[in-house]
Amino acid sequence: MANNFCRHWRLWILxxxxxxxxxxxxxxxxxxxxxxxxxxxxKQDQGALVGGAFVLLALPISFYEIIQHMIYYTQPxxxxxxxxxxxxxxxxxxxxxxxxxxxxxxxxVDSIRECYExxxxxxxxxxxxxxxNADHQLxxxxxxQPQIHHMFPLCCLPKWEMGREFxxxxxxxxxxxxxxxxxxxxxxxxxxxxxxxxxxxxRADVAFPYMIAFNNLSQFVAMYCLVLFYRxxxxxxxxxxxxxxxxxxxxxxxxxxxxxxxxxxxVYFDVISTIFDTDDKAxxxxxxxxxxxxxxxxxxxxxxxxxxxxxxxxxxxxxxxxQAWWDAFRQMWDVSDVHNDIKEHLGVxxxxxxxxxxxxxxxxxxxxxxxERTSLLSxxxxxxxxxxxxxxxxxxGYQVSNSGEAxxxxxxxxxxxxxxxxxx
Numbered sequence: 058m059a060n061n062f063c064r065h066w067r068l069w070i071l072x073x074x075x076x077x078x079x080x081x082x083x084x085x086x087x088x089x090x091x092x093x094x095x096x097x098x099x100k101q102d103q104g105a106l107v108g109g110a111f112v113l114l115a116l117p118i119s120f121y122e123i124i125q126h127m128i129y130y131t132q133p134x135x136x137x138x139x140x141x142x143x144x145x146x147x148x149x150x151x152x153x154x155x156x157x158x159x160x161x162x163x164x165x166v167d168s169i170r171e172c173y174e175x176x177x178x179x180x181x182x183x184x185x186x187x188x189x190n191a192d193h194q195l196x197x198x199x200x201x202q203p204q205i206h207h208m209f210p211l212c213c214l215p216k217w218e219m220g221r222e223f224x225x226x227x228x229x230x231x232x233x234x235x236x237x238x239x240x241x242x243x244x245x246x247x248x249x250x251x252x253x254x255x256x257x258x259x260r261a262d263v264a265f266p267y268m269i270a271f272n273n274l275s276q277f278v279a280m281y282c283l284v285l286f287y288r289x290x291x292x293x294x295x296x297x298x299x300x301x302x303x304x305x306x307x308x309x310x311x312x313x314x315x316x317x318x319x320x321x322x323x324v325y326f327d328v329i330s331t332i333f334d335t336d337d338k339a340x341x342x343x344x345x346x347x348x349x350x351x352x353x354x355x356x357x358x359x360x361x362x363x364x365x366x367x368x369x370x371x372x373x374x375x376x377x378x379x380q381a382w383w384d385a386f387r388q389m390w391d392v393s394d395v396h397n398d399i400k401e402h403l404g405v406x407x408x409x410x411x412x413x414x415x416x417x418x419x420x421x422x423x424x425x426x427x428x429e430r431t432s433l434l435s436x437x438x439x440x441x442x443x444x445x446x447x448x449x450x451x452x453x454g455y456q457v458s459n460s461g462e463a464x465x466x467x468x469x470x471x472x473x474x475x476x477x478x479x480x481x
Contacts, residue, residue: 070124078117086113104347105157108354112150118361119146125370132373138184139368145177145309146364150357156350163346164249168242174310175238178279179398181306182231185286189293196221198293205289211281223289230282232398237275241268257324257345269318276314280307301367309360313353320345 089109093102123143126136152170156163189195200220207214217223248254248264255263287294287303323329324345330336333344 070128071121074120074124075117078120082113104351105154108157108351109154111354111358112154115146115150115358115361118358118365119143122365122368122370126373129370129374134187135184136373138180138187141180142177142184142306143364143368145173146357146361148173149309149313149353149360153350153353153357157347157354160343160346163350164246168246170313171242172239174313175235175279177306178231178283178310179235181302182228182283182286183398185290185294185299186228188297189290195290196224199223199289202289205285208281208285219289224286227282227286227289231279231286234275234279238272241272241275244268256342257321259321259325265321269321272314273318276310280311297372298367301363305360305363305367308363309356312356316352317349320349 089106093099093106096102123140126140126143130136149170152166155166186195197220202219204216204219205223206212206216217226245254245264245268248268249256253262253264254268255265257265259266283303287299291299320329324341329344329348330341333341335341335344
């Protein structure tokens with residue numbers, strides 16, 4: 058009986074979670090309203106209630122999409138990254154709402170949000186690699202493509218040779234943000250505890266302006282490399298409609314970051330103090346923090362709707378291949394690939410700097426030993442296609458193998474959906 062119940066979890070998981078969520082709303086909302094009335098329904102309570110309403114609308118949209126991806130978990134090497142990206146909305150939304158309700162703990166919850174921001178960019182990159190079958194095949198394909206030149210304001214930089222160097226520079230240009238962001242968050246956290254962080258203060262004797270500048274530079278490099286990588290693979294990525302996905306990532310990350318910078322400038326130039334008629338620095342800092350969290354609550358509802366269409370599960374729902382729910386859940390939380398990739402990133406930074414010093418001609422030699430070790434792409438691209446027949450499932454009209462490889466199986470382009478077989 059129990060085994061039969063677990064075997065049919067796809068049939069009851071959504072109704073059960075819907076009932077639990079409705080029960081949570083029925084219990085939580087009256088408690089919040091009652092507390093607000095007891096406190097005199099202050100502006101703080103009003104902001105928490107309005108922001109909470111948007112959070113309650115955003116969460117079911119995101120959870121629905123996440124659960125559907127688990128139900129139709131037919132392409133693990135692609136969907137593991139999609140699910141991680143979809144978790145951005147619940148984490149951001151709950152984080153921002155907690156900042157409204159418990160402003161004294163903002164620094165703790167914001168640290169989680171800032172680290173996950175870098176994690177999302179990394180997972181989106183790896184999703185693109187997985188889709189493109191980012192192995193030596195990707196490098197060889199780029200070698201025969203026209204040279205991609207740098208864009209403004211970096212148009213004066215030396216060009217990155219198409220192929221291995223281009224993939225390497227884009228990959229590690231994005232991955233550096235995954236390393237930098239948690240480090241700067243920890244430094245900011247330590248500075249705040251020691252009273253030298255100076256949030257929203259642009260002074261030389263506090264850490265805030267330096268952290269803002271360093272994070273801004275690191276994020277700019279990551280996004281620049283992501284755009285450059287997209288330009289080089291635009292035609293190959295067309296079947297999976299990358300523009301909407303890219304805009305979702307870019308909008309959430311950039312809005313949350315630069316929104317905080319703009320609010321910091323408003324505090325610095327006394328705009329916040331004038332609007333809210335207060336000169337108390339603690340009040341101004343509290344208002345700025347709550348304003349950021351309130352806006353994020355609203356934006357996460359819009360992001361949830363955008364993610365629902367951009368990262369839809371429907372592209373995977375036509376396949377007859379299914380995994381057990383515990384496999385989907387386990388792989389969703391398995392971050393061993395992140396550990397391996399960051400370890401490799403730290404290992405190659407020294408080699409890259411050495412190569413730049415010695416000159417471009419030794420690029421292949423510098424990386425000959427890297428091929429003998431673990432490649433960042435090996436975990437994503439999977440094993441090469443063997444001489445046997447490989448089953449594939451369609452992904453938005455493009456064929457994707459079980460190993461996550463994107464395959465064009467017809468002379469005129471991608472074949473229609475369904476289960477097919479490719480023989481090499």
